[in-house]
Amino acid sequence: TVDHIVPIAYDSTIRADQGNLATICRECHRLKTQWEQYYYGTAQNIAKKDVTEIHDIHRIVVLMHQK
Ligand SMILES: [Zn+2]
Structure with a gap:
């Protein structure tokens, strides 16, 4: 699956950002x-x-396993 690291549902201006x-x-x-x-x-x-956008995948992985 190709994932938007910062979801475009949150920030639609990065829809075309390959990074x-x-x-x-x-x-x-x-x-x-x-x-x-x-x-x-x-x-x-x-x-x-209204939160900080997190672009660091490793940090996201840690955070998404914390709940
Ligand atoms: Zn996996």
């Missing part, structure tokens, strides 16, 4: 999407949060 893309397996993508909904507030019907 924001990473390959990721399905299970990690599922976990990351859950983390994004919590961290960025990108789940449907809730307000997006």
Whole structure:
């Protein structure tokens, strides 16, 4: 799966930024999407949060396994 490191649901201006893309397996993508909904507030019907965009994949991996 090709993943947007910072979700475009949070920041649509980076849609075409190739530096924001990473390959990721399905299970990690599922976990990351859950983390994004919590961290960025990108789940449907809730307000997006005003947070720092995290571009460091290694930091994201740590964070998405913490919950
Ligand atoms: Zn994986």
